[in-house]
Amino acid sequence: MNYTSIECASSTSEQFVPMSPAKTLKVYWLETKFEWLKTIRNPAFALPAILFPVIFYLFFGVLMNHGNVQAASYLLSTYGTFGVMGPALFSFGAALAVERGKGWLDIKEASPMPASAQIISRLIVSMIFSLLIIISLGIIGVFFGGVELSVFQGALLSVILVFGGLPFCLLGLALGMMLKAESAPAIVNVIYLPMAFLSGLWIPITMLPNFLQTFANFLPPYHLSQLALKVMQQDVGDSVFTHLLALTLFAVIFFVFALVAHKRKQN
Amino acid sequence: MQQVNSVKHSDASQVVASIQGLNKSFSNKQALCDVELQIKSNQVLAILGSNGAGKTTLINTLLGRLKIDSGEISIFSSQPGSLAVKQQTGAMLQVASLPETLKIREHIQLFQSYYPNPMDYQKVIAYAGLESLQERFSKKLSGGEKQRLLFALSICGNPKLLFLDEPSVGMDLSARQSLWKAIRDLKNQGTAIVLTTHYLEEADSLADEIVLLKQGAIIQRGTNEQIKACVSSTTIRFTTPSYPIDFNSVAYLISHDVSGKYTAIQTNELNQTLISLLTKYPELEDLSVSRAGLEEAFLELNKDQLAQSKTGKSVINKGEAA
Structure with missing residues (x-):
C-alpha cells in the first residue's frame, strides 16, 4: 500500500493561496446580501418581525391612549426595544437552529468560509431590520401620537436601540447553537414574549408589582429599554453606566454559552 | 503555475491524505477503531458499510469537524480542518434541506466566493447538470435536484480532494448516470475522491479501491475484483x-x-x-x-x-x- 511516497503530497499544499483582502471583503458582502435576500423573501419572518411592533405600537401607543403624549413617547422606547429583540432572536436563534438542524451549517463549516462571515452577515441584517422598525415606530409616534422628538433625540434613540440589539443577537446565537430545529421557533417565542412583558415593554415597569420590578433587573430588555427611555427622561433613574454594565455582562454570558455549545458539538 | 505542473503529472496518483491508527468513540461506543487509510489523487475510494458502521463519522473526522481520540490524520501535509486544507477540499454531506429562499445561482455564487480560485460558474453548472434550474429557489427542488445542487457546491472550489457522502440518494437513473460521469471526469483530472454509498452498483462502477467498514473497523479492502473474490x-x-x-x-x-x-x-x-x-x-x-x-x-x-x-x-x- 505504501508504494507512493508521502513527500509527493507536500507539493500539493504549496497551492494554498491566501485570500486577497478584496476577495475576503467580497465573501462578507455576498454573505450579507444573500442573508438579506433570504430573510426578506421569507414573509413568515419578515412580516411579523416588522408588523408586530408597529401594530402593537399603533394600537396601544396611539389609538388606545387618547392623545396621551407621555404614554406615546414612553411606548416608543419600549416597543422600539421589543422590535429590536425580534429580528435578533429569530434570525439568529430560530433561523440558525433550523439551518443547523437540517445539516446546512455542516456544509458551510466544511467550506473555507470564515466563521465570522456567517455571524456578521446575520448581525448586519438584523440591524437593518431593527432600523426599519425604529423608523416605522418613530413616524407613527411623531405624526400620529404627537410625540415631540428632536432630530438629535431620534438619532440617539436609533443608535441606542440598534446597537442595543447586540446582546439579543448573542442570546439568539446561543439559542441557535443549542436548540433543536423543530422546537426552536416555539422556544424562542416562549423566551421573547414573557421577557418583553416582564421588562416593562408593554406595560410601564412602574405599574408592575414591586417584586417584578426588582426581578426586571435580571432581564436584558429592561436595561435596554431604560437606556432608550433616558433619551426623553422617562426612565426609572438608574445610571447609564449600570445599564451598560448589565447589557455588557449579559452579552458576555450569552457569547460564552454560544461558544460552549459550539465546542460541545465537536466531541 | 504550480497547477499547470500538477495537471501534467496527474496520471500518477499521489497520496493526498493518510490516516494512521485512527480511533474515535462517542461516550462509550467505539465509532472508529484503528482505521488506516490512504487517499490518493486520480482515484475514487469507496467506503462501504451498513448504517452505523462509521462512514459518516470517518468523513467528519477527515473534515476536522470531530476531534479524534488517537491516531494521526494528515491531509495535504496539514491538519484536517485547517484553512489550507479546506480551500482544497470539497464536501458533499447529507443535508435535509438548504435555505429555501435562495436560488441555485445564488447558492453557487456564494460558495464560489469562499475560494481563492473557484471553478468557473458555467463549468460547475454543467458538471452538476443544473443548466435549466439556475433561477429556481431551493425550496422547489426535488430530492435529486437538491443532491445535484449540493454536488455543485462541493466542487465550487476546484477541490483536489472531494468527499461525497451518499451523493446519489434520491436521484433518478439519468441524473445518477450524469453524476457518475462528472465524478469520473473529476477523477481523471486528478481529484482524489472519497465516496460513501449504499448503492453497491455505484461503488462497483466508480471505485478504484473499496474499503469495507464494520462497527468502525476496516474488515476488508481492495479493488472491486478483490472484494468480489473474497x-x-x-x-x-x-x-x-x-x-x-x-x-x-x-x-x-x-x-x-x-x-x-x-x-x-x-x-x-x-x-x-x-x-x-x-x-x-x-x-x-x-x-x-x-x-x-x-x-x-x-x-x-x-x-x-x-x-x-x-x-x-x-x-x-x-x-x-x-
Missing part, C-alpha cells in the same frame, strides 16, 4: 419447480434459498453441483449461473460470526485478523 461461491438460480427438491442430496451445496418464484443455491464446486442437480432434476427451467457480485460479497463479509458458524462457512476476514 466470496468464492457461485449462485445457481432456477424457477422453483412444482415438486419439492431434496437439497441434501445435491453435491457441494453451501446454502439454498427458496424465495417465491425463484430458487437460488450457492456452491463452491459449480460443475459437481450442476451435474448432481441436473441428474436428479433434469426438467429445471430458467437455469442461470452467476458469480458473486459486490452485493453478495458485501452481505457475506458483513455477516456476524454467529451467522457464519450457522452456515458452516468460513469467511476470510483479513482485516479483523490483523
Whole structure:
C-alpha cells in the first residue's frame, strides 16, 4: 500500500493561496446580501418581525391612549426595544437552529468560509431590520401620537436601540447553537414574549408589582429599554453606566454559552 | 503555475491524505477503531458499510469537524480542518434541506466566493447538470435536484480532494448516470475522491479501491475484483419447480434459498453441483449461473460470526485478523 511516497503530497499544499483582502471583503458582502435576500423573501419572518411592533405600537401607543403624549413617547422606547429583540432572536436563534438542524451549517463549516462571515452577515441584517422598525415606530409616534422628538433625540434613540440589539443577537446565537430545529421557533417565542412583558415593554415597569420590578433587573430588555427611555427622561433613574454594565455582562454570558455549545458539538 | 505542473503529472496518483491508527468513540461506543487509510489523487475510494458502521463519522473526522481520540490524520501535509486544507477540499454531506429562499445561482455564487480560485460558474453548472434550474429557489427542488445542487457546491472550489457522502440518494437513473460521469471526469483530472454509498452498483462502477467498514473497523479492502473474490461461491438460480427438491442430496451445496418464484443455491464446486442437480432434476427451467457480485460479497463479509458458524462457512476476514 505504501508504494507512493508521502513527500509527493507536500507539493500539493504549496497551492494554498491566501485570500486577497478584496476577495475576503467580497465573501462578507455576498454573505450579507444573500442573508438579506433570504430573510426578506421569507414573509413568515419578515412580516411579523416588522408588523408586530408597529401594530402593537399603533394600537396601544396611539389609538388606545387618547392623545396621551407621555404614554406615546414612553411606548416608543419600549416597543422600539421589543422590535429590536425580534429580528435578533429569530434570525439568529430560530433561523440558525433550523439551518443547523437540517445539516446546512455542516456544509458551510466544511467550506473555507470564515466563521465570522456567517455571524456578521446575520448581525448586519438584523440591524437593518431593527432600523426599519425604529423608523416605522418613530413616524407613527411623531405624526400620529404627537410625540415631540428632536432630530438629535431620534438619532440617539436609533443608535441606542440598534446597537442595543447586540446582546439579543448573542442570546439568539446561543439559542441557535443549542436548540433543536423543530422546537426552536416555539422556544424562542416562549423566551421573547414573557421577557418583553416582564421588562416593562408593554406595560410601564412602574405599574408592575414591586417584586417584578426588582426581578426586571435580571432581564436584558429592561436595561435596554431604560437606556432608550433616558433619551426623553422617562426612565426609572438608574445610571447609564449600570445599564451598560448589565447589557455588557449579559452579552458576555450569552457569547460564552454560544461558544460552549459550539465546542460541545465537536466531541 | 504550480497547477499547470500538477495537471501534467496527474496520471500518477499521489497520496493526498493518510490516516494512521485512527480511533474515535462517542461516550462509550467505539465509532472508529484503528482505521488506516490512504487517499490518493486520480482515484475514487469507496467506503462501504451498513448504517452505523462509521462512514459518516470517518468523513467528519477527515473534515476536522470531530476531534479524534488517537491516531494521526494528515491531509495535504496539514491538519484536517485547517484553512489550507479546506480551500482544497470539497464536501458533499447529507443535508435535509438548504435555505429555501435562495436560488441555485445564488447558492453557487456564494460558495464560489469562499475560494481563492473557484471553478468557473458555467463549468460547475454543467458538471452538476443544473443548466435549466439556475433561477429556481431551493425550496422547489426535488430530492435529486437538491443532491445535484449540493454536488455543485462541493466542487465550487476546484477541490483536489472531494468527499461525497451518499451523493446519489434520491436521484433518478439519468441524473445518477450524469453524476457518475462528472465524478469520473473529476477523477481523471486528478481529484482524489472519497465516496460513501449504499448503492453497491455505484461503488462497483466508480471505485478504484473499496474499503469495507464494520462497527468502525476496516474488515476488508481492495479493488472491486478483490472484494468480489473474497466470496468464492457461485449462485445457481432456477424457477422453483412444482415438486419439492431434496437439497441434501445435491453435491457441494453451501446454502439454498427458496424465495417465491425463484430458487437460488450457492456452491463452491459449480460443475459437481450442476451435474448432481441436473441428474436428479433434469426438467429445471430458467437455469442461470452467476458469480458473486459486490452485493453478495458485501452481505457475506458483513455477516456476524454467529451467522457464519450457522452456515458452516468460513469467511476470510483479513482485516479483523490483523
